[in-house]
Every structure is written in C-alpha cells, then in structure tokens.
Amino acid sequence: MAGQASSAADVQPSQRWIPWMLMVPGIVWLTVFFAIPMFSMGKLSLENGGFSNYRNAFSDYRELIPRTFGYALAATVICILLGYPLAYVIAMRGGRRKNLLLALVVLPFFTTYLIRAISWRILLGDRGPVTRVLHSLHIIGQNTSIVGTAPAVIGALSYNFLPFMVLPIYVSLEKIDRKLLEVGPDLYASGWRTFRKVTLPLSLPGLFAGSLLTFIPASGDFINVEFVGSDAQRMIGNVVANNFVKEQFRPGLSALSFVLMAIILLGVLLYARLLGTEELV
Amino acid sequence: MARHLSRRDLIVRGGALGVTGLSLPALLAACGGSETASTTTGPGTSVTTASDGSITVFNWPLYIENDDASTSPTLKAFTAATGTKVDYRPEVDGNDTFTAKYEPFLSKGEGIGGDIVVLTSYMAARYIAQGYVQAFDPTNFPNRANLIDSRTNPSWDPGNKFSVPYAIGQVGIAYFPDKVGGTITSLSDILDPKLKNRVSILDSLGDTVGSFMVDLGFNPEEGNIDEAKQAIAAIKKARDAGQFRKIVGNSYTDDLQTGEVWAALAWSGDIASLKNDVPDIEFVLPAKGALSFTDNMMIPVGAKNKAGAEGFMNFLYDPKNSGPLFEAISYVSPVKGASAFMTDAGKDNIFINPPVGAKLYEFPPVSAAAYEELSALFLEATQL
Numbered sequence: 001m002a003g004q005a006s007s008a009a010d011v012q013p014s015q016r017w018i019p020w021m022l023m024v025p026g027i028v029w030l031t032v033f034f035a036i037p038m039f040s041m042g043k044l045s046l047e048n049g050g051f052s053n054y055r056n057a058f059s060d061y062r063e064l065i066p067r068t069f070g071y072a073l074a075a076t077v078i079c080i081l082l083g084y085p086l087a088y089v090i091a092m093r094g095g096r097r098k099n100l101l102l103a104l105v106v107l108p109f110f111t112t113y114l115i116r117a118i119s120w121r122i123l124l125g126d127r128g129p130v131t132r133v134l135h136s137l138h139i140i141g142q143n144t145s146i147v148g149t150a151p152a153v154i155g156a157l158s159y160n161f162l163p164f165m166v167l168p169i170y171v172s173l174e175k176i177d178r179k180l181l182e183v184g185p186d187l188y189a190s191g192w193r194t195f196r197k198v199t200l201p202l203s204l205p206g207l208f209a210g211s212l213l214t215f216i217p218a219s220g221d222f223i224n225v226e227f228v229g230s231d232a233q234r235m236i237g238n239v240v241a242n243n244f245v246k247e248q249f250r251p252g253l254s255a256l257s258f259v260l261m262a263i264i265l266l267g268v269l270l271y272a273r274l275l276g277t278e279e280l281v
Numbered sequence: 282m283a284r285h286l287s288r289r290d291l292i293v294r295g296g297a298l299g300v301t302g303l304s305l306p307a308l309l310a311a312c313g314g315s316e317t318a319s320t321t322t323g324p325g326t327s328v329t330t331a332s333d334g335s336i337t338v339f340n341w342p343l344y345i346e347n348d349d350a351s352t353s354p355t356l357k358a359f360t361a362a363t364g365t366k367v368d369y370r371p372e373v374d375g376n377d378t379f380t381a382k383y384e385p386f387l388s389k390g391e392g393i394g395g396d397i398v399v400l401t402s403y404m405a406a407r408y409i410a411q412g413y414v415q416a417f418d419p420t421n422f423p424n425r426a427n428l429i430d431s432r433t434n435p436s437w438d439p440g441n442k443f444s445v446p447y448a449i450g451q452v453g454i455a456y457f458p459d460k461v462g463g464t465i466t467s468l469s470d471i472l473d474p475k476l477k478n479r480v481s482i483l484d485s486l487g488d489t490v491g492s493f494m495v496d497l498g499f500n501p502e503e504g505n506i507d508e509a510k511q512a513i514a515a516i517k518k519a520r521d522a523g524q525f526r527k528i529v530g531n532s533y534t535d536d537l538q539t540g541e542v543w544a545a546l547a548w549s550g551d552i553a554s555l556k557n558d559v560p561d562i563e564f565v566l567p568a569k570g571a572l573s574f575t576d577n578m579m580i581p582v583g584a585k586n587k588a589g590a591e592g593f594m595n596f597l598y599d600p601k602n603s604g605p606l607f608e609a610i611s612y613v614s615p616v617k618g619a620s621a622f623m624t625d626a627g628k629d630n631i632f633i634n635p636p637v638g639a640k641l642y643e644f645p646p647v648s649a650a651a652y653e654e655l656s657a658l659f660l661e662a663t664q665l
Contacts, residue, residue: 060665125539143460145541148478148526230526232478243664245381248657 045254053255061236061256068235069263071150072218075157076165079214080207082158083165087206088199090166091173105166113160113223120156121147121227148230156224164213172206173199204275211271216264236260335366336396336589339379341576342371342531343551344399344448346609355606359596365589370395375485375530376404377656383581387413392583396590399447403487405577406437406646409444414579416442421591424598427617432575437646444577445594446615448550448607451635452488452572455537455547455555455564466568468496471544472519479543481527481536482516486659487644489516491572492546495642501572504645509655517662528663537562548574553611553632564632570640575615607633 045053058065090101108116123130124146131147134140146152176199184194222237240257243249346353350369360366373379379400383393388411400408408414419425428445438444456465460479465471471480483489491501493512499505519525526542527533534551536542538559552564578597580590596602597616604622607614611632614620620628627633635641647655 126541127539147541230478231520231528232523232526239665243660245378246660247381248653249660249665 041254041257045251045258047251048248049251053251054259056252057256057259060252061239064234064236064239065259065263067233068219068237068260069267071154071157071233071235072215072221074154075161075218076211076215078154078158079162079165080211083162083210084169084203084207087166087169087173091170102167102170105163109163116160117156117223117227120152120159120224124152124228147228148233150233153225153229153233153235156228157218157221160221160224161214161218164217165210168209168213169203169206172203172209176202208272208275212268215267219260219264334364334589335368336586336593337368337370337394338397338399338590338593339370339373339393339395340397340399340447341373343554344371344576344610344612345369346606355597355602358602359593362596363589363592365586365592367593373399376401377486378530380404380407384413386583387411387581390582392585393581395581396584396586397578397593398581399576399578401485401487402435402437402575402577403644403646403652405444405579406435407649407652408579408581409438410649412582414443414581415584415587417445417580417591417594418588421588422595422598424595424616427598427600429615429617432615444579445598446575447578447597448610449573449575449613449615450549450632451566451613451639451641452483452492452574453547453549453552453564453566454544455552455562456544457540457561458563459561460540460543464563465544465565468492468546468567468569471546472524474522474524476544477523478526479541480524481529481533481542481545482525482663483533483546483548484528484530484663486656488548488572488574489546489663490655490659491642491644492567495567495570495572498569501642502645504647504651506647506651506655510658513655513658513662516659520663549632549635550610550612553630566635566639566641570642573641573643575643 047053049056086105090098090105094101111119122128125131126145126147131140131145134146135142140146180198180202181194184191184198189197219235220237222235222241225233225235225238236256240253244253342348346355348371350356350367350371353369356367356369379398386393387408398408398414417425425441425445428441432446432449434440435444454465454468454471456471458464461471461476490509490512493515494501494508497508497512497515499508499512501509520528527536531551533542533545533547534555537545537547537552537555540559547564549564552562556562556564578594580587584590597606600616600618601622603614603616603619604627607619608623608627608630611630613633613635620634623633646652
C-alpha cells in the first residue's frame with residue numbers, strides 16, 4: 001500500500017541509527033569497565049620512574065615471565081592433546097549420548113574454582129591419597145612430594161581449563177558437513193589423510209578459540225599456584241595479586257600487567273597467523 | 282590442654298581469606314579510599330561510656346581459647362563481670378596488611394569500627410607516633426600496674442600511656458626431626474640445600490629479618506639498617522636458590538600440618554597448639570638468640586566505647602584472669618603473677634614460660650623512612 005511505503009521512507013533515516021543504538025550498552029560497558037581502567041592503569045604504570053618501570057619489569061622478572069607463559073603454554077598443549085580426541089569422539093561417535101557426554105564434561109565445573117583447587121591440594125598433598133599410593137608403590141621417593149612442583153601446577157591448570165578447550169572444538173567438529181568426510185574414502189584417502197586434509201582444517205577455528213580460552217586465563221591464573229604450587233612456581237598472577245595492595249609496587253606491577261597483556265596479544269596474533277585462521281574467526 | 286582446632290578448617294578459611302583479603306584492600310585503594318567503604322560510626326575521639334554495652338576487639342588468630350570467641354571462658358567471664366559484650370574479631374592477619382587496610386581512615390582521624398587493636402611493637406610505635414591511638418584513662422585501668430617489668434616503659438611509649446602488651450611470644454624454628462634428619466639449632470641449619478623447597482619463613486619483616494640478623498651475628502635491637510639489609514640479601518639469596526616453599530603469614534601452619542614444610546620459622550604459640558595435632562613437630566629457639574615479639578593492645582581513634590575497652594584491658598591484667606587464658610593459648614603472659622594461676626603443666630611449658638637464659642631480642646621500632654626502605658627491600662626479596 002502507498003501509505004506503508006511512504007511511512008517506510010520516512011523511517012529510514014532514523015533506522016540507520018538503530019545498529020548504533022543497539023551498540024550503546026556495549027560501548028558504555030567497554031568504556032566504563034575496560035577503557036577507563038586500562039587508561040588509569042596505564043597512567044599508574046608510568047608513575048615513579050616512567051618507562052623504566054617497563055624496562056624493570058623485564059629485568060626484575062627474568063624468570064617469572066618465561067615461567068608464567070611456559071606453564072600456560074604447557075597447559076594449553078595438554079588441553080589440546082586431551083581435549084581434541086575427547087571432543088572428536090563426542091562429536092563424531094557420541095550418537096544419542098552427545099548431550100549427556102557434554103554435560104559430563106561440564107559437570108565438575110559446577111563446583112567453584114576455589115573448591116576444585118583446594119581439592120587438588122588435598123588429593124595431591126604429601127599426606128593425600130595420591131601421594132601415599134605412589135609412595136607405597138615406590139614410584140616416587142618417600143620424601144618426594146607432588147604439591148610444590150611445576151607438573152602439579154601445570155596439571156591443575158590443564159584440569160581447570162579443559163572444558164574451555166573441549167567445547168569450542170566440539171562445536172566446530174559438530175558443524176562439519178558429514179558429506180565432506182564421506183568424500184575422503186571415495187577419493188581413496190586413508191582415514192588419517194581425511195582427518196588431516198578435511199577434519200582438522202575445518203576444526204581449526206574451534207582449536208584456535210579453545211587455545212585462547214585456555215592460554216589467556218591460564219597466563220593470568222594465581223589460584224592454582226596458591227594451592228598446589230610453592231614459592232618456586234609463582235606466576236605473574238601471584239606476584240600481582242599478593243603485592244598490588246602495597247602502594248609502592250603498584251606502578252611496577254601495573255607495568256608488569258601490561259607486559260603480560262602485550263605478550264599474550266603478540267602470542268595470539270602469532271598463533272592466528274600460524275593457523276591461518278584470521279578469516280575463520 | 283583442651284585446645285582443639287581443626288586445621289582443615291584453617292586451610293579452607295585461609296584460602297578464602299587469601300582471596301578476599303587481597304581483593305578488598307586493593308579495591309578500596311583503587312577507589313582512592315572511598316568513604317562509603319568505611320565502617321566508622323562517626324568521627325571524633327569523644328570518650329563515651331558503654332553506650333551500647335559492647336566493645337569490638339581486632340586481634341590476631343589463635344589469641345583466645347580454642348580460637349573461638351563464642352565459647353571463650355575469658356570473654357564469658359568478662360561479660361558476666363562487667364555486662365560489656367565483646368565483638369571479638371580475629372582478623373589481624375599481619376601488621377602491614379592490617380595497616381594498609383585501615384590507615385587511610387586512621388590518618389583522617391576516623392574510626393575503624395574497633396575499640397581495641399592489637400599490633401606488634403614496631404607497628405604500635407608507629408601508631409602512637411602518628412596519633413592513630415588514644416591515651417588510656419588510668420582510673421579505668423588500675424591493673425596496668427601488673428605489667429611485667431621487661432615490657433614497662435618501652436622507648437616508644439614511655440609510661441605505657443597508649444599501649445600495653447596483649448601477649449608475648451618468640452620466633453623459633455618448628456621442624457620435623459625425622460624429616461630433616463637430626464636436630465636443628467640455628468637458622469643456618471634450615472638453609473642447608475638438602476632442605477631445598479621444604480622450608481618456610483614468615484612474611485613479617487621484624488620477625489624474619491630480625492631472625493636472620495641474629496643468625497648473621499648481629500644484634501637487631503641496635504636497629505642498624507645496613508645489617509638489616511645484609512639479612513635481607515641473605516634471605517633473597519636463599520629464596521633465589523629455591524630454599525623456601527612458602528613465605529607467608531599465619532597460613533604457614535597449614536604446610537606444617539600437611540607435612541610438606543619440614544622446617545619453618547614459626548611463632549611459638551602456633552606450634553604449641555599445632556603440637557596437639559602433629560605430635561612429632563619440635564620447636565627450638567636458635568642458640569644464637571631468638572626474636573621475641575610483643576603484640577600490644579591500643580585504643581584507636583574514633584573508638585566508640587573507650588571506657589569499655591579500658592575495662593577489658595583491666596580485666597585481662599588481673600593475674601587470675603590472665604593465667605588460665607595464657608595457659609590455653611600458649612603464649613607468654615605480660616601480667617605479673619599470672620603463672621600462679623596456671624597448672625603445673627602450664628608452668629613447665631616452654632611456650633608459656635620460656636627457658637631462663639634464652640637470648641631474646643625484640644625488633645626495634647625504626648624511623649618511618651627507614652622502615653619504608655626496609656619494607657620495600659624485604660617485600661622485593663620475598664614477594665616479587
């Protein structure tokens with residue numbers, strides 16, 4: 001009808017604003033909770049010494065920075081090694097039980113993070129069941145403990161972030177058109193070759209997302225070291241968390257936090273380039 | 282002794298504290314000390330008499346019977362005798378953390394919602410110098426005369442006008458003889474590489490730096506800053522070598538409880554109570570000398586029931602009240618004649634009555650500037 005057409009034409013200019021209006025809450029959120037805090041932390045990181053705070057962050061934490069990222073990277077790799085096959089089996093072979101299996105992956109995470117970390121401490125502690133069994137089987141020496149070692153921290157990190165790896169990989173595997181997989185054998189490709197040439201590339205977005213969801217929080221984690229680590233395993237998160245209260249360290253620790261962020265960003269960009277997933281994500 | 286403390290509770294509680302404890306002050310600080318976060322009931326230092334008949338006491342953990350204010354015979358007896366209720370909060374976790382949290386309010390003369398705070402001497406000295414605390418009214422506190430001589434008239438509070446000790450203890454070494462393979466007599470013994478990653482030290486500057494100073498052959502009471510720096514360097518060296526499993530405050534007992542730490546710089550009373558759960562733990566005062574600490578009661582500015590607080594101190598300074606309390610908590614009572622009200626076991630307990638002739642030093646109050654410098658160095662060496 002004519003009336004409708006004319007009214008649509010009238011509305012058009014204001015409609016152009018609708019997407020922007022819809023973005024307002026997000027923009028306000030990001031401004032208040034991201035941009036402003038980042039700006040004030042940036043300012044703080046330049047107090048008492050300016051850019052030397054950044055130089056000092058690298059020299060003072062010569063061991064801390066590589067250790068933090070080493071642990072985060074190790075946990076990410078372990079999560080991939082454990083999570084990919086798990087996601088694959090659920091997506092490809094789960095059948096009717098898919099939802100149940102996914103629920104089982106997530107179920108332990110209904111318990112709070114803190115309680116799970118404490119539970120690991122109780123399980124792995126020197127007087128805990130795991131250590132006692134390993135002691136009595138003479139797999140580890142009587143005076144060797146599990147808690148307070150790098151493997152314990154990496155293990156706890158891997159445990160805590162495993163679902164964040166499994167779920168995105170599952171989603172991208174689940175999305176794959178099964179007909180593409182049937183083509184592989186038709187063209188005389190082995191199962192492995194089909195996986196390598198078809199399944200794996202198509203699941204890269206999930207792998208990429210899972211790796212980010214694991215690596216980034218693992219890099220900033222401090223709870224796991226607090227409970228299953230010791231002073232020798234401390235990560236950037238521990239140093240910042242324990243000392244940010246103390247005023248004199250705030251500029252240096254702000255600088256350290258930016259260094260942490262910069263390294264994560266660089267790592268992510270590098271990883272994206274390596275996987276060639278820029279256009280996929 | 283009737284101490285019973287579930288250490289597992291402490292692990293959980295300690296963990297939760299660790300998380301909330303660091304976020305709250307950080308948030309407060311980040312907001313630039315917002316007034317709304319203050320628990321103060323109003324400014325002013327007016328002396329009001331028991332308006333609502335209660336006092337709030339900020340004290341250290343394990344400083345009351347069974348670490349449980351609700352069943353403490355001392356608090357019950359006090360309330361029965363005076364009608365004043367005690368809101369007892371064992372939330373002083375460290376001199377520095379407590380001060381970092383409340384100094385923004387104290388420095389403005391605002392109350393912190395407490396009538397008594399208990400802090401170690403070097404920090405108490407700072408509170409007095411900064412005017413964060415109020416002088417006692419002697420008429421409300423006649424039992425102050427029962428203070429033992431060695432703690433009367435400290436240089437930083439002549440006449441004990443602002444502070445009296447709550448408890449006295451020593452910093453010694455707690456260890457498991459079977460695990461370390463023998464007896465330990467000095468701090469150097471626990472720096473042996475064979476104990477790598479099995480030792481914990483305290484995150485408290487005076488106690489840890491002082492103990493290392495004694496081990497290096499210095500007298501910490503002289504307050505020589507260069508000697509303190511040497512001690513800090515020694516701590517850093519050992520930490521870089523991976524000697525320390527933990528450098529923490531009150532939570533160090535968790536790792537002794539689980540047996541993961543084999544030797545720890547420890548506060549005497551903690552080990553006395555831990556011994557009930559972990560009988561194979563030993564406690565020794567280093568032969569070269571041990572640090573002794575005194576935690577002092579003071580009335581902060583803005584206290585709403587100053588007279589009630591003085592009444593509480595007066596009650597604690599009666600030897601017949603002090604004896605049983607200190608036998609229960611296993612610290613040294615600062616009250617003359619308190620041991621007359623203890624059992625024979627209590628009288629012989631080295632935690633309560635340290636061996637005669639033990640060399641004990643107290644970390645001295647140093648100037649604010651020197652303390653800040655040492656504190657920064659110590660934190661750098663132990664926490665960063």
